[in-house]
Amino acid sequence: MTDFTRRQFLKQSALAGAAMAIPTSFSFASTPDTIIGHGDFKYKVNTSWGNLDPAKYPVVNCHEMVMDKKGRMLMVTDESKNNIIIYDQSGKYLDSWTLGLGSAHGLSLVDEGGEEFLWIVDNGGRVIKTDLKGKIITEIPTPTSQGIYKEGMRYTPTETVVAPNGDLYITDGYGSQYVLQYDSKGNFIRMFGGDGHGDAQFKTVHGIAVDQRKGGTPTLLCTSRGHNSFKRFTMEGEYLETFFLPGAFVCRPVIHGKNLYAGVCWSRSKYLEQMDNSGFVTILDENNKVVSNPGGTEPKYIDGELQLMIQKEPIFKHCHDVCIDQDENIYVCQWNAAKSYPIKLTRV
DSSP states (O other): OOHHHHHHHHHHHTTHHHHHTSOOSSOOOOOTTOEEEETTEEEEEETTTTOOOTTTSOOSOEEEEEEOTTSOEEEEESOTTOSEEEEOTTSOEEEEEOOOOSSEEEEEEEEETTEEEEEEEETTTEEEEEETTSOEEEEEOOTTTTTSSOTTOOOOOOEEEEOTTSOEEEEOTTTTOEEEEEOTTSOEEEEEEOBSSSTTOBSOOOOEEEEOTTSSSOEEEEEEGGGTEEEEEOTTSOEEEEEEOTTEEEOOOEEETTEEEEEEEEEEEETTEEETTOOEEEEEOTTSOEEEOTTBOOOOEETTEEOOOOBOSTTOSOEEEEEEOTTOOEEEEESSSTTOOOEEEEEO
């Protein structure tokens, strides 16, 4: 951990007493008029939006969601009976299919010449490209089988993103903490990161996104969840900067328009201590300043430093991903949340 990051963590841990005064039990009952969030980013809560018959469409964890160009919401689950569930934006069930994956975790969508495809990541070590109906197009071999990883190195991938030039990036977020880069034909190019506390290293490189918000050269935003951070890299894997989000164990970065959104899987009361059932959503503006925390405490800056953020309203348990529609509504997928379905936050 760099001196800067360590100082930040220690400063925020001093706020532990105040943080513990905020309730984190699930006594909160939302109503159709419940509004959460801050500033210009406030939302009505619909906890029943995605509810389905669990006997027909069971889920274990609703891990991630993407929206296709038809406006359909495609969600990945680790229930092997239906890895993909497709909704319309009213929450109506449209379709489902499966690859029989028991640890499906990551879901990314890519448009190739007008045709859309999915990249599905299974924690068991599989990274699979499919069409939107579930037909397998290709699969990336494990780095161990190709000699990229040395014997004994753990490989537990979590996420993918495709760059504008077609390169594929895979995060080994539950394994050896590398980001692996491949060209559009699946040929290995390089890997960067690794486990550690250095600027260019990760603690749970859970997610990744290509950031083109400034209209210039694209860069990579990588989650370092254990560091409560997003880290920016060049497309060649050179470290650029860190966005420290004290208290927020963030999942993958989701970019929509000028803003950056993320699910927060846990918040914390003191130095690196996770509080169970303590998730919320965080929203950053184009300058990467936190502007709203739906379900969490209001973001505050003192002398330019972001203060500790934790759950306020116990609506969420562990926010694992968010998807943003054309009206800037947020769909929240959760992990370890009693097999619940997605929640919709309608912007007001």
